[in-house]
Amino acid sequence: MTGTQGFDKVLVANRGEIAVRVMRACEELGIETVAVYSEADKHGGHVRYADEAYNVGPARAADSYLDQDAIIEAAQKAGADAIHPGYGFLAENADFAAKVADAEGVTWVGPDSEAMESLGEKTKARKIMDGADVPIVPGTTDPVTESEEVTDFGDEYGYPVAIKAEGGGGGRGMKVVESADEAADQLQSAKREGEAYFSNDSVYLERYLENPRHIEVQIVADEHGNVRHLGERDCSLQRRHQKVIEEGPSPALSDDLREQIGEAARRGVRAADYTNAGTVEFLVEEDLDRDPEEPLGADANFYFLEVNTRIQVEHTVTEELTGIDIVKEQLRVAMGEEIGFSQDDVELTGHAMEFRINAENAANDFAPANKGSLETYDPPGGIGVRLDDALRQGDDIVTDYDSMIAKLIVHGSDRAECIARSRRALAEYGVEGVVTIIPFHRLMLTDDRFVDGTHTTKYLDEEADRSKFAEAQEKWGTGDASTGDGEESTEREFTVEVNGKRFEVSLEERGAPAIPTPNGGGGSGQMERPDVAEDDGTDEVVVEGDGETIEAEMQGTILSVNVAEGDEVTSGDVVCVLEAMKMENDVVADKGGTVSQVLVGEGDSVDMGDVLVVLE
Incomplete structure (x- = not known):
């Protein structure tokens, strides 16, 4: 339904810093807030901030933050007047927007589902913009299904050609075809990503701009x-x-x-x-x-x-x-x-920059961290400095979703002052226990191309001196959390859930022994115990012999395995495809050899450093 009066309570269908950002706006407007959270986020900052919180499922996003019925049910249980989706997850899902609009007593904070659908479908959006006399890149307005359509387009407009998923964005579901012989493979890859992440395998073509x-x-x-x-x-x-x-x-x-x-x-x-x-x-x-x-x-x-x-x-x-x-x-x-x-009335005053504080190692091709605890978290302050986050010192980072843990926003009277103030703020930003790209940001503020403002979208991937990333990480970086000094400690923070609604009882004891795990138990109001490391009985993967190992460079899921034991591979051959950060990443062999072991299968989850394939 469409809102016609003020809201008393808003559910934020998201997590982390954007959920807290929305809740802060609500609080200033006198609106109560409701959080939803997965099992992985039960100690999350957005849960701490909200007036109420509801568990909507397991860590897997498809079973929690993407569970449309669970989100709407939580809103109705809480008596929320509206749902704000933040960004990511269901924020651009037209079907969800329509469901919310049809739900009794709940307003969707966003565009109506019809506008979302027409502009979310890239070919429809191109037609609308073309009709409004908005310049569009040469491309197709109907879905492409055959590789011959890609090569015909390349012959007419030249290579490279971009294949883009209808529901994609931010580079997800986009593949670049450099020559005709890549057309078939890249078309299928783009369609797979579109289906996997947007439930839509339709793709279209655009001329790929060289210096955008x-x-x-x-x-x-x-x-x-x-x-x-x-x-x-x-x-x-x-x-x-x-x-x-x-x-x-x-x-x-x-x-x-x-x-x-x-x-x-x-x-x-x-x-x-x-x-x-x-x-x-x-x-x-x-x-x-x-x-x-x-x-x-x-x-x-x-x-x-x-x-x-x-x-x-x-x-x-x-x-x-x-x-x-x-x-x-x-x-x-x-x-x-x-x-x-x-x-x-709209006037732009001064200059502003936002730095995404990702838990990634820029020196290792921006590989995301697969663990970490904020032993130190001391964000900067001062005039012109804003921090959007949902963190506090001692938090474990949650690696089930994206790698961004905070945003630093800096404002100055002009670009020169903004850069100088950003250098100061980033130098003040104290983080220990989690690898971040703060060193990379500090480096960029001394980079000639960035400081001159002449960089393009290709600069980092194709032109920047990557050796400097490693130097910056060595000079200013921090690593993962240490293994500790052996002292037992227990944070006794209990959560009670009654019909899915969260209530908290806190008892914190540092240096205390671990809470024993009770046998059995149950009941709808049973308190959750803190996570305790247990032996799940899974056999450790054993690498046989002393062959060349091919390891995962980031945490993710194996989409396909392209080799079998006994296969011969050469340097540069793709041995498997790893999905991470909603992108397909080819895992290639650095050296040639014979495959002696394949230690993963389709659908397996892997951590950074896990051995995938062994070559002899």
Whole structure:
């Protein structure tokens, strides 16, 4: 249903820092909050922050945060007026939005399901934007099913060609075809990712731009026909199509080009009958020979990329520039209110940057951590420094989902001050026990291309000096939590669940012996005991002989195994495909040899460092 009056209670269908971010906005508006959590997140910061919390299932996201019925049931049990999805998980799921809208007494905080569906389907979105006179990259508007369509497109527009999943985003479900002989394999890979992660194997084609900048425009639209854009963000610093530093305004755009892109975003959103917050993303062709002091002019090429029908990770940049609380605007629009400011009222003041604090090792190809405990967690402060997180010292990081554990946002009077202040803030950021990419961020703030603002989306993957990543990690980095000094300690934090609703009883004793595990027990109100390490009886994998081992470089799930014992492989051959961070990663042999052992199978979960295949 559509909200027509204020909310008393909002359920946030997400976890971590974005859940806390939404809850803070609710608290300032006098709205109570409800958290949902999986078994892996029962001690999570968003659970601590909320007024109420409900367990919605096991650690696996499909059984908890993606369980639509469980989320709606929790909202109705709690008496919540609305559901805010945050970003990720169900935030862009049109079916879920429709279910919430149909649920008795619950309002969806976001665009209606029809707008989500039309803009979430990339080919539909391209048609809408084309009709609104928004420039689009040359590409197909109908789904592609045969490799010949890919090669025909490449012959007409040139290689490389991008194959993109209809429901994808942020590089997920996208494959780049460099030549005709890659077309068939990359098409099937893109379709598999689309089916696996978006339940939609439809894909389309686009000309792959060689030197793109990633520019996105924040918009807010209400049910009364008002559409506002809040300026642009530059998200060009990416690794494997995943953003790591975002900033605004873009250092590459002239005022004329900025105005063109902003107005194109407004036209497209209005044509789609879109309401609530969203982001229209564009690719802008960079001129690699331009003077950093001379931004791209009004004649520069820019093309529509996609619409994100939700709040985004980097919305904080725009909030710092405009002083507008975008989450509050989402809630007000969902209540049926009219936007309270005009387009002329929107002014960008100064410069802002957001640094994603991921639990990753940039020196090891940004491999995510598979464990860690925050022995030290001492975030920075001072003027112009904002921290969005859900952490406290002593927390174990949860590795079942994505690797981002916090966001550092810095604002300055101009880009130079913002960079200087960011250097100071990152140097102050004290984290021990968990590997993070803070050293990488500190390095980037001394990198000539980034400081000049002439980098493209390909810079990190194809041009940056990766040896400097290792140097930065060695100089400023921290590793995983130590194994401890043998002292027994117990954190006696009990949780009682009655009909799925969470109640907490806390008793903390440092240096105390472990709580004994009771035999049997039961009952609907049984208290949860703290996790205790146990021997599950699983035999340890044994590597036979002294052959060459091929190990997992990150935590993930084996999608396919391409070799069998006795097979001959050469250097560069793909031995298996590992899914991590919702992306397919080829695991290749560094050396040739004969496969003597295959220690994994399709569907197996592996940790970083696990041996997958042995070669003799």
